[in-house]
Amino acid sequence: MIRMLQRGAFRALVGATYLFLLAPLACVVLVSFNGEAVQSFPPASWSLRWYAHAWAQESFRGGLLVSTLLACGAALIATPLAVAAALGLHRSRWRGRPALEALLLAPLVVPGIVIGISLLIALAALDVREAPLRLLIGHTVAILPYGVRTVLASLARLDPALDEAAETLGAGGWARFRHVTLPLIRPGILAGLVFGLILSFDDVSVSLFLADARTNTLPLAIMSYLEYSFDPSVAAISSMLIAVTLGLAVLLERGFGLKRLLAG
Amino acid sequence: MAHLQLDGIGRRYGHFQAVDSVSIEAGPGEFLTLLGPSGCGKTTTLRIVAGLVEPSTGRVLLDGRDVTRLGAAQRGIGMVFQSLALFPHMTVAQNVAFGLRMRRVAAGEAAGRVRRMLEVVRLGHLAERYPSQLSGGQQQRVALARALVIEPSILILDEPFGALDRKLREAMQVELRRITRELGITSLFVTHDQEEALLLSDLIAVMNGGRIEQCGTPREVFERPATPFVADFMGVTNILEGRFVAGNEAGRIAAAGALLPAPPGCALPDGAPVRLGIRPERIALRPAAGPGPAEGALAGEVVEAIYHGSNSSYRIALPSGGTLTAVRPNGQEEGQEAPLFAVGQPVLAAWEAGAATLI
Ligand SMILES: Nc1ncnc2c1ncn2[C@@H]1O[C@H](COP(=O)(O)OP(=O)(O)OP(=O)(O)O)[C@@H](O)[C@H]1O
Numbered sequence: 001m002i003r004m005l006q007r008g009a010f011r012a013l014v015g016a017t018y019l020f021l022l023a024p025l026a027c028v029v030l031v032s033f034n035g036e037a038v039q040s041f042p043p044a045s046w047s048l049r050w051y052a053h054a055w056a057q058e059s060f061r062g063g064l065l066v067s068t069l070l071a072c073g074a075a076l077i078a079t080p081l082a083v084a085a086a087l088g089l090h091r092s093r094w095r096g097r098p099a100l101e102a103l104l105l106a107p108l109v110v111p112g113i114v115i116g117i118s119l120l121i122a123l124a125a126l127d128v129r130e131a132p133l134r135l136l137i138g139h140t141v142a143i144l145p146y147g148v149r150t151v152l153a154s155l156a157r158l159d160p161a162l163d164e165a166a167e168t169l170g171a172g173g174w175a176r177f178r179h180v181t182l183p184l185i186r187p188g189i190l191a192g193l194v195f196g197l198i199l200s201f202d203d204v205s206v207s208l209f210l211a212d213a214r215t216n217t218l219p220l221a222i223m224s225y226l227e228y229s230f231d232p233s234v235a236a237i238s239s240m241l242i243a244v245t246l247g248l249a250v251l252l253e254r255g256f257g258l259k260r261l262l263a264g
Numbered sequence: 265m266a267h268l269q270l271d272g273i274g275r276r277y278g279h280f281q282a283v284d285s286v287s288i289e290a291g292p293g294e295f296l297t298l299l300g301p302s303g304c305g306k307t308t309t310l311r312i313v314a315g316l317v318e319p320s321t322g323r324v325l326l327d328g329r330d331v332t333r334l335g336a337a338q339r340g341i342g343m344v345f346q347s348l349a350l351f352p353h354m355t356v357a358q359n360v361a362f363g364l365r366m367r368r369v370a371a372g373e374a375a376g377r378v379r380r381m382l383e384v385v386r387l388g389h390l391a392e393r394y395p396s397q398l399s400g401g402q403q404q405r406v407a408l409a410r411a412l413v414i415e416p417s418i419l420i421l422d423e424p425f426g427a428l429d430r431k432l433r434e435a436m437q438v439e440l441r442r443i444t445r446e447l448g449i450t451s452l453f454v455t456h457d458q459e460e461a462l463l464l465s466d467l468i469a470v471m472n473g474g475r476i477e478q479c480g481t482p483r484e485v486f487e488r489p490a491t492p493f494v495a496d497f498m499g500v501t502n503i504l505e506g507r508f509v510a511g512n513e514a515g516r517i518a519a520a521g522a523l524l525p526a527p528p529g530c531a532l533p534d535g536a537p538v539r540l541g542i543r544p545e546r547i548a549l550r551p552a553a554g555p556g557p558a559e560g561a562l563a564g565e566v567v568e569a570i571y572h573g574s575n576s577s578y579r580i581a582l583p584s585g586g587t588l589t590a591v592r593p594n595g596q597e598e599g600q601e602a603p604l605f606a607v608g609q610p611v612l613a614a615w616e617a618g619a620a621t622l623i
């Protein structure tokens with residue numbers, strides 16, 4: 001009896017937590033189908049007009065294009081770099097290795113805004129002025145640690161004897177990487193890639209300092225739109241972002257077990 | 265089939281000498297086993313032979329050719345790892361074919377060789393499975409087939425049966441012996457199990473603290489251990505220190521306050537210090553008739569008696585201070601019930617002259 005009560009209470013707690021996490025998202029999605037001109041909850045009438053309205057916004061369309069290209073570019077550049085860095089780190093017997101690994105975690109704990117400012121100062125010092133290039137460099141640097149971490153996690157699960165077995169069977173360094181290491185860490189690499197895509201697409205704090213009037217990312221476009229108007233088109237664009245992100249997350253989980261990768 | 269020779273191999277880790285001037289040799293087709301307790305440097309020696317660890321000193325010779333500076337990929341040695349290290353993303357056939365693929369053997373020929381090797385290890389029917397879908401013994405065979413299909417000059421195995429249960433282990437030992445004899449391949453095997461070493465090997469090198477204590481045939485190592493360590497490792501757990509007493513025929517040995525028969529064929533000067541080793545199962549016990557020692561036997565008192573089923577083990581305290589361990593079979597013996605001894609009972613311990621060895 002008490003056991004049942006306890007179990008019931010636990011279920012209620014879990015349910016409440018999920019509700020708390022997901023309710024705002026559900027809210028946004030509901031509001032996006034609002035037929036009225038102002039955001040109201042629950043909507044008084046239903047329509048898709050705000051999707052059309054959002055799509056008609058030049059700044060949203062431009063932002064979407066910039067963000068998509070940026071996310072793909074940064075993820076594609078960062079991933080091979082992350083693999084190389086993780087391999088080097090994994091193999092090194094160097095005493096400073098734990099310190100370096102901790103340093104790689106820095107972007108996870110340092111506030112994003114600080115990273116944005118640092119990048120701004122560094123890129124200014126390097127005299128990189130073009131916004132697209134600055135954004136690409138900035139995003140690549142910002143997502144790199146996540147990639148390194150996921151790849152490191154899959155490398156740590158690899159039995160070192162596999163590499164040695166391949167070596168005794170006559171495989172050189174490249175063949176061992178190509179036929180043994182790479183296939184076994186591929187899930188980690190792809191997870192890092194998708195992770196990078198999401199993080200870049202979602203980023204505000206880094207882009208804020210590196211974008212300019214002509215090159216704006218979607219999150220920035222949404223923010224500046226919100227300064228002047230508060231109509232449900234923002235909810236519409238947010239709903240689309242939720243759909244895409246959710247799709248990627250499902251892909252990640254189905255394909256490679258997101259939980260396993262994050263636990264590593 | 266190759267001739268393997270280690271010449272003064274040593275390996276240091278910092279200040280720690282893991283392997284120390286190891287010189288051993290296995291002729292073509294011979295099965296050489298490194299036997300020793302955990303941490304004595306067996307794996308390190310093996311990895312030096314495979315080319316996975318560089319020795320600090322010494323040379324590795326294959327058929328007289330110095331391969332010490334050659335990388336593992338160039339040595340053409342087949343290795344079975346302790347963890348097996350099967351490639352989890354490849355099927356059994358792909359695992360076995362890997363070495364051939366790396367050697368750019370034509371696909372058709374490779375497929376044939378893989379099939380034949382899988383027949384040898386009796387796994388032909390499981391070629392398309394993944395390692396995770398196999399039992400422990402089957403995985404073992406895949407690892408063996410993968411190492412053998414490249415027709416290695418020598419085969420090396422690092423405690424391959426450590427993870428198996430007793431029955432499977434024995435089956436795999438027999439299997440390994442069949443396969444290595446069938447292919448006539450030179451093998452270097454590592455184990456800490458003396459029975460396994462005795463069963464498989466042509467030659468056994470007993471290692472201790474990075475050094476080889478004795479190298480010889482299983483019979484030599486088992487029957488004439490050269491050092492107290494080897495004796496103890498080979499189950500000669502009773503060692504008596506004493507002096508040789510020259511006299512009629514074989515002579516005697518004065519030890520533990522008694523005059524004991526010397527093993528036949530030892531010609532030593534009178535008074536020479538000797539160590540006498542006796543296996544527990546070779547010691548016969550009988551109740552002491554009266555006080556005082558009997559000729560050629562040690563008097564003592566049972567201080568521990570443990571019943572093991574088919575036999576019993578007794579610890580016997582000697583008046584000179586030491587103890588002896590004797591293991592006696594239980595049950596019927598020559599129509600008579602074998603006597604059981606009780607703690608506190610005075611007994612006489614004796615053995616045939618030939619049962620003891622000088623160490
Ligand atoms: N890379 C290394 N760095 C430092 N010490 C090492 C290294 N490899 C081995 N050793 C040490 O060398 C000694 C011998 O190790 P080795 O692995 O050869 O022992 P082993 O005989 O195979 O033992 P086991 O039966 O437990 O496998 C051990 O004391 C070990 O701690």
Ligand SMILES: [Mg+2]
Nearest residue numbers: 306307308422
């Ligand atoms: Mg070992």
